[in-house]
Amino acid sequence: MLTTQILYALTGCMIVALGLRGALLHASVLQRIVAINVMGAGVFMLLIAVAYRGPGLPPDPVPHALVLTGIVVAVSATALALALVRRLHAEQEDD
Amino acid sequence: MNTMGLLVFDGLLLFSIVGLAWASLATTDVRRGVILFMAFGLLLAVAWGRLLAPDVALAEAAIGAGLSGALLLAAVHRQPRPLSPGATHDSLYRSAAAVSMVVRWVVTLLSAALAGTLAWGLLHAFSSTPQDMLPRAIAENLAASGVSNPVTAVLLNFRAYDTLLELAVLLTSVLGIFSLGPATPGYQPAGPIFDGLVRWLVPVLILMAGYLLWVGAHAPGGAFQAGATLAAAGVVLRLAGRARIGLPEGFALRIVMTAGVSVFLLVGLTLLLLGRPFLGYPPAWAGALILLIETAAMLSIAATLLLAFLGGQPESTGVKAAANRQREEISRC
Amino acid sequence: MINILSSILILAGVFFYLAGSIGLLRLPDLYSRLHALTKADNLGLGLLMAGLALHSQDLFTMLKLLLIWLAVLAASATSAHLIARQARRQETGS
Numbered sequence: 001m002l003t004t005q006i007l008y009a010l011t012g013c014m015i016v017a018l019g020l021r022g023a024l025l026h027a028s029v030l031q032r033i034v035a036i037n038v039m040g041a042g043v044f045m046l047l048i049a050v051a052y053r054g055p056g057l058p059p060d061p062v063p064h065a066l067v068l069t070g071i072v073v074a075v076s077a078t079a080l081a082l083a084l085v086r087r088l089h090a091e092q093e094d095d
Numbered sequence: 096m097n098t099m100g101l102l103v104f105d106g107l108l109l110f111s112i113v114g115l116a117w118a119s120l121a122t123t124d125v126r127r128g129v130i131l132f133m134a135f136g137l138l139l140a141v142a143w144g145r146l147l148a149p150d151v152a153l154a155e156a157a158i159g160a161g162l163s164g165a166l167l168l169a170a171v172h173r174q175p176r177p178l179s180p181g182a183t184h185d186s187l188y189r190s191a192a193a194v195s196m197v198v199r200w201v202v203t204l205l206s207a208a209l210a211g212t213l214a215w216g217l218l219h220a221f222s223s224t225p226q227d228m229l230p231r232a233i234a235e236n237l238a239a240s241g242v243s244n245p246v247t248a249v250l251l252n253f254r255a256y257d258t259l260l261e262l263a264v265l266l267t268s269v270l271g272i273f274s275l276g277p278a279t280p281g282y283q284p285a286g287p288i289f290d291g292l293v294r295w296l297v298p299v300l301i302l303m304a305g306y307l308l309w310v311g312a313h314a315p316g317g318a319f320q321a322g323a324t325l326a327a328a329g330v331v332l333r334l335a336g337r338a339r340i341g342l343p344e345g346f347a348l349r350i351v352m353t354a355g356v357s358v359f360l361l362v363g364l365t366l367l368l369l370g371r372p373f374l375g376y377p378p379a380w381a382g383a384l385i386l387l388i389e390t391a392a393m394l395s396i397a398a399t400l401l402l403a404f405l406g407g408q409p410e411s412t413g414v415k416a417a418a419n420r421q422r423e424e425i426s427r428c
Numbered sequence: 429m430i431n432i433l434s435s436i437l438i439l440a441g442v443f444f445y446l447a448g449s450i451g452l453l454r455l456p457d458l459y460s461r462l463h464a465l466t467k468a469d470n471l472g473l474g475l476l477m478a479g480l481a482l483h484s485q486d487l488f489t490m491l492k493l494l495l496i497w498l499a500v501l502a503a504s505a506t507s508a509h510l511i512a513r514q515a516r517r518q519e520t521g522s
Binding site for chain 2: 003004005006007008009010011012013014015016017018019020021022024025026027028030031033034035037038041042044045046048049050051052055058059060061062064065067068069071072073074075076077078079080082083084085086087089090
Binding site: 286288289292296299 | 513
């Protein structure tokens with residue numbers, strides 16, 4: 001149970017909470033998308049903190065691979081969400 | 096003394112990261128929130144480096160901070176402005192007054208409770224020594240996996256099925272983006288300074304992408320980081336107002352978009368036909384197969400991320416259209 | 429000896445970064461802020477790279493750090509130019 005691990009894991013939990021609050025409460029759709037990305041970043045921090053083994057030792061590679069996959073999937077989901085927002089705005093301007 | 100210094104560094108870094116996340120979500124100006132989010136992503140990359148995760152740091156800097164930030168900034172720029180300060184013709188914009196103070200406090204407390212539960216669970220898990228079953232298995236089988244970078248081995252050999260599905264998710268998101276409308280209108284041609292930067296930056300980025308792809312076998316790097324760097328080259332070309340940004344057209348574009356998934360599936364099915372398990376590479380061929388799959392995946396990821404930035408199917412860049420554009424550019428000078 | 433020299437260079441780099449940030453917060457308008465931030469940050473990065481290069485004592489790493497500094501120089505100068513040009517256009521209302 002390393003101090004570094006605890007520190008980063010707790011920060012990860014805090015960032016998840018911040019992101020969730022922002023995703024539920026924000027007025028603007030774009031800021032809600034940003035909040036969901038922040039929530040994802042908090043989860044990544046949790047995973048990588050769990051993978052850390054100490055200053056000299058090699059870390060656990062499986063959570064690293066999971067986070068790498070997660071980053072790419074998060075950006076593609078963000079792109080799809082932004083395309084949806086763009087289309088919704090265009091539909092509204094028509095009426 | 097050394098650990099004290101690291102503790103101070105960790106404290107400062109984490110304080111900045113949480114502060115940036117808070118500031119990015121607390122502001123009412125969306126553009127400011129997006130820019131603070133980009134800074135948040137960059138500091139996050141530093142945190143990944145601190146936790147000995149250089150592959151993830153590379154990917155976060157390129158994709159998480161860079162490409163996500165570019166996507167969000169472009170979206171903020173495109174947002175329709177409200178007609179008057181009070182009224183909004185955007186039903187997606189909930190007025191702040193509609194969410195009462197009670198609801199705000201309840202949601203805040205629930206989020207805090209979620210964080211507390213996560214933290215409690217993690218501390219519980221940390222109190223027992225880690226089993227290290229998976230890392231030990233990976234270390235034992237690394238020599239037979241064809242690469243010496245453990246993260247690449249996990250991504251493309253031990254858990255190759257997950258990466259195949261991830262490439263399919265990327266493809267699905269791009270198909271969804273295609274179905275929602277045409278690409279965003281391009282940008283105006285760049286002035287001499289930006290154009291001069293683009294002239295040497297794009298070849299360097301392409302070279303770096305090839306290097307990252309090759310080095311991923313034995314050092315931090317790999318297909319995802321290389322694909323993101325290639326996509327960044329395309330994004331820079333797009334921002335400089337160029338007509339041709341490196342994407343093929345028509346049928347060739349579809350081939351490149353599906354190259355990652357199809358090469359992966361072909362390799363897996365061929366191995367299945369040869370009597371081995373699905374995506375179970377023979378140790379003698381593993382390195383070559385991984386490089387083949389990674390190359391196809393890099394092209395696919397680059398095309399997907401660039402198309403995501405474009406926001407839809409790109410307009411035709413045939414010979415006639417290019418000639419028209421050239422005429423317009425010459426008349427503008 | 430080398431460690432002391434590299435520490436001095438890194439501290440000087442950090443001082444220039446601090447100066448640039450103070451300029452960002454205290455200067456009156458966009459152009460002076462851009463000017464202070466770009467110049468101070470580039471010089472700070474150069475000193476930081478010099479300190480790191482001394483510390484690493486490996487020719488390959490020194491060359492890589494030099495290339496990083498040059499690339500950041502070009503990119504930050506271009507982006508400062510673009511921001512200033514856009515601000516100028518919005519001011520003159522074109």
